[in-house]
Amino acid sequence: MLRIFNTLNNKKEKFTPIKSNIVNMYVCGITPYDFCHLGHGRTFIFFDIVVRFLRKSGYQVNYIRNITNIDDKIIQKSKEYNLPVDIITNNFIKEMRKDFSLLNMLIPTQEPLVTDHMESIFKMIQSLLATNYAYHSKNGDIFFSVNKDSNYGKLSNQVLKKLKKTKISINKNSKKHVEDFVLWKKSKQNEPYWISPWGKGRPGWHIECSAINDFYFGNTIDIHGGGIDLLFPHHENENAQSTCYNQSSMYSKYWMHSGMVFLKQQKMSKSGKNCVYLRDILKKNNPESIRLFFLSTHYKKPIYYDKNSSLRVSFFSLSKLYVALQQQNIFCFTNDKFKQIKIYGLSYKKKFFHAMNDDFNTPKALSILFELSKKIQMYKKKKSYCYSNYLSYILKKLGNVLGILFQNTSDFFSTNSVIKNEKYKRFIKTLIKKRNYFRILKKWKKADFIKEKLLKLNIRVEDSEKKTTWKYINTFNNDSI
Numbered sequence: 001m002l003r004i005f006n007t008l009n010n011k012k013e014k015f016t017p018i019k020s021n022i023v024n025m026y027v028c029g030i031t032p033y034d035f036c037h038l039g040h041g042r043t044f045i046f047f048d049i050v051v052r053f054l055r056k057s058g059y060q061v062n063y064i065r066n067i068t069n070i071d072d073k074i075i076q077k078s079k080e081y082n083l084p085v086d087i088i089t090n091n092f093i094k095e096m097r098k099d100f101s102l103l104n105m106l107i108p109t110q111e112p113l114v115t116d117h118m119e120s121i122f123k124m125i126q127s128l129l130a131t132n133y134a135y136h137s138k139n140g141d142i143f144f145s146v147n148k149d150s151n152y153g154k155l156s157n158q159v160l161k162k163l164k165k166t167k168i169s170i171n172k173n174s175k176k177h178v179e180d181f182v183l184w185k186k187s188k189q190n191e192p193y194w195i196s197p198w199g200k201g202r203p204g205w206h207i208e209c210s211a212i213n214d215f216y217f218g219n220t221i222d223i224h225g226g227g228i229d230l231l232f233p234h235h236e237n238e239n240a241q242s243t244c245y246n247q248s249s250m251y252s253k254y255w256m257h258s259g260m261v262f263l264k265q266q267k268m269s270k271s272g273k274n275c276v277y278l279r280d281i282l283k284k285n286n287p288e289s290i291r292l293f294f295l296s297t298h299y300k301k302p303i304y305y306d307k308n309s310s311l312r313v314s315f316f317s318l319s320k321l322y323v324a325l326q327q328q329n330i331f332c333f334t335n336d337k338f339k340q341i342k343i344y345g346l347s348y349k350k351k352f353f354h355a356m357n358d359d360f361n362t363p364k365a366l367s368i369l370f371e372l373s374k375k376i377q378m379y380k381k382k383k384s385y386c387y388s389n390y391l392s393y394i395l396k397k398l399g400n401v402l403g404i405l406f407q408n409t410s411d412f413f414s415t416n417s418v419i420k421n422e423k424y425k426r427f428i429k430t431l432i433k434k435r436n437y438f439r440i441l442k443k444w445k446k447a448d449f450i451k452e453k454l455l456k457l458n459i460r461v462e463d464s465e466k467k468t469t470w471k472y473i474n475t476f477n478n479d480s481i
Ligand SMILES: [Zn+2]
Pocket: 027, 028, 029, 209, 234, 238
């Protein structure tokens, strides 16, 4: 039984979709005015895993991830580069697809552009105006009136208290309340516009997601997701518009939010110039190690990226899983013992699903994969290859649920061999230097500790009279690569 932490009620809840086994899921997508960064990577890899796991659990998942292809930042970029808006957006959409594909993200069921849904946006704003949830301001914009919605603030609970303390705006040319938000912006000179029932203009940010959801899914969706930075005001405002428009108490049954990525203890942001682009790290790193890095922390928690160690550590972990995946070419006939190992494999499967069913606990699920890989290596050492082969098969299947272990092992090792990687070579050489230093000082315990550490990374150290050499050990064949 799947349990999901629902931001709406601030607790873990049993997951039951509205319509038997169909899951309608919407995740707020990117604004294409720049390349995608690590934060995007984390959010969209996580929701990719949600889709994979739900499908593996038997649900039919309709996954929508929109693209905000009209926005202030896009207009600003278009002015900066003196290029039309659609040239800017088409370029960054193309680049996003390249990055996401390298990261093995599934293509969403629908990837709607805001500009293709203007009619739905008009329909929703007109209805909100007719029912007095929205109003025209004197400057020609249309605003949503938060005071008209008695549930406003419910989704982003903590913020509600602050909202009560906010002062009423006295700017009579624009909105009535400081938290009122724009649904439609009157056109300014030299900006793209659409002809609406209220004249030339363009939509505000929040209305697009509500309108797209209404177009594809109708009143209520099962899961609405996004990064935690979208909870307020974006998701609060989406929720307000949609519930008022539908005269319903619920817009999304479950709200899921993934945590932030921090660099050097700071939140990553483009405005703060504290940003790592996916394409830059994809040039130097195996995409699966990026996925593994995100999976190693629970999606709700913040994650800290260290450019010197994070991906190096996850690459080593990934290598260990691929070493365990290497199979012996052997015919295995069915016997009682083999039946036993099938039951054993099933127990790992159960533990893995149990972890994932507990609000997508990927660190726990990963720890089960590593436990399984150790068991596989143990059987290989005993030359019980029927067992190790079968458990390798299970390991691959479970890894695939997380979007990893899709490569065949020979491809993985030929393109990612540890000894071909300069960074890892330097890392290993530093450890060996340290060890030699302790040996000179006759601090044998410390020297042995480093030797053990290297062995855990599949590095075997050999000392001769003149120098120390090292080898990467392929633990399956017990050969050096
Ligand atoms: Zn949205």
